[in-house]
Amino acid sequence: AEARSRLGQDTKAAEQAGGESGAGRAPGGSATGGLADGTVAGAVATGERIGARRVLMAFLPYLIVIAVFSVAKLWSPAQEFLIARDLKISWPGLHGQVLTGAGEVSGTTVYTFSWLSSPGTLLLLSGLAVAVVYRVRPATAAREFAGTVGKLRWALLTVAAVLALAYVMNLSGQTLTIGTWIAGTGAAFAFLSPILGWLGTAVTGSDTSANALFSTLQQAAAHQAGLDPTLLVAANTSGGVVGKMISPQNLTIAATAVGMVGRESELFRGAIKWSLLLLLCMCVLVYLQSGVLAWMLP
Numbered sequence: 001a002e003a004r005s006r007l008g009q010d011t012k013a014a015e016q017a018g019g020e021s022g023a024g025r026a027p028g029g030s031a032t033g034g035l036a037d038g039t040v041a042g043a044v045a046t047g048e049r050i051g052a053r054r055v056l057m058a059f060l061p062y063l064i065v066i067a068v069f070s071v072a073k074l075w076s077p078a079q080e081f082l083i084a085r086d087l088k089i090s091w092p093g094l095h096g097q098v099l100t101g102a103g104e105v106s107g108t109t110v111y112t113f114s115w116l117s118s119p120g121t122l123l124l125l126s127g128l129a130v131a132v133v134y135r136v137r138p139a140t141a142a143r144e145f146a147g148t149v150g151k152l153r154w155a156l157l158t159v160a161a162v163l164a165l166a167y168v169m170n171l172s173g174q175t176l177t178i179g180t181w182i183a184g185t186g187a188a189f190a191f192l193s194p195i196l197g198w199l200g201t202a203v204t205g206s207d208t209s210a211n212a213l214f215s216t217l218q219q220a221a222a223h224q225a226g227l228d229p230t231l232l233v234a235a236n237t238s239g240g241v242v243g244k245m246i247s248p249q250n251l252t253i254a255a256t257a258v259g260m261v262g263r264e265s266e267l268f269r270g271a272i273k274w275s276l277l278l279l280l281c282m283c284v285l286v287y288l289q290s291g292v293l294a295w296m297l298p
Contacts, residue, residue: 060133065126072122082117089113098171106171155205155249162204166212179220189225190290193218193232194239194282198275205249207240227290231297235286242278245271 071078094109115121131141169175182189200210218236222229244250251264289296
């Protein structure tokens with residue numbers, strides 16, 4: 001009863017704040033910020049019936065994201081149009097000068113700037129579409145965008161630094177050397193493979209960063225140990241997904257979203273046991289797929 005009373009008070013305060021600002025209202029008079037976590041939550045707290053239109057408006061951002069990505073990724077003409085706008089940048093001093101372990105010219109010295117086909121750009125376009133539908137003022141949308149970029153500044157710096165480190169390790173041969181050393185564990189490395197992705201994502205907060213750091217290492221170790229490189233690279237990604245739930249960055253985002261700022265440790269204690277359990281299942285599955293369940297691989 002106390003929690004319900006508090007929820008009702010918070011909802012009422014949010015609706016009053018939205019009414020005073022008069023900005024960012026969706027059709028029907030609901031404040032944009034209160035549409036999903038204010039008016040709908042208030043309706044739930046007070047037992048008010050939630051109409052189909054309000055539910056639709058709450059789900060609308062997700063529907064727009066699905067529509068934009070479906071057109072951009074599944075419709076071939078649109079996909080080809082977006083990819084054709086990619087910019088390829090050859091790094092001065094590196095392009096054509098770096099060789100792979102096989103003695104061939106490395107193709108990783110050409111950077112592809114996917115300014116239009118990138119998922120980030122598609123999400124930004126989806127956000128602009130949502131702002132238009134919700135009738136959010138341009139100044140309000142710009143302020144929220146700037147605030148979001150500010151909150152992500154350290155995450156952006158972390159991802160950039162990790163990717164830079166990955167390039168240095170890959171081009172200098174460090175990854176190949178470490179992979180060859182790890183391959184000494186033989187078939188047992190298949191069991192340990194997901195742990196690398198799990199650790200990488202848990203530390204950096206990004207599965208992309210974990211893949212950039214360890215995917216080449218996994219591939220090199222697989223070749224040396226006589227294992228399927230596709231299996232181990234996939235295991236790295238799958239382990240990273242399992243580690244996502246205990247990443248400090250993700251715990252902070254989750255705590256902020258549900259009003260538990262400063263209580264990230266509680267979320268961590270609740271998630272770590274499930275993360276470890278799923279990781280163990282993943283390790284066993286990958287180990288079996290490297291042997292008796294190899295028929296499952298394409």
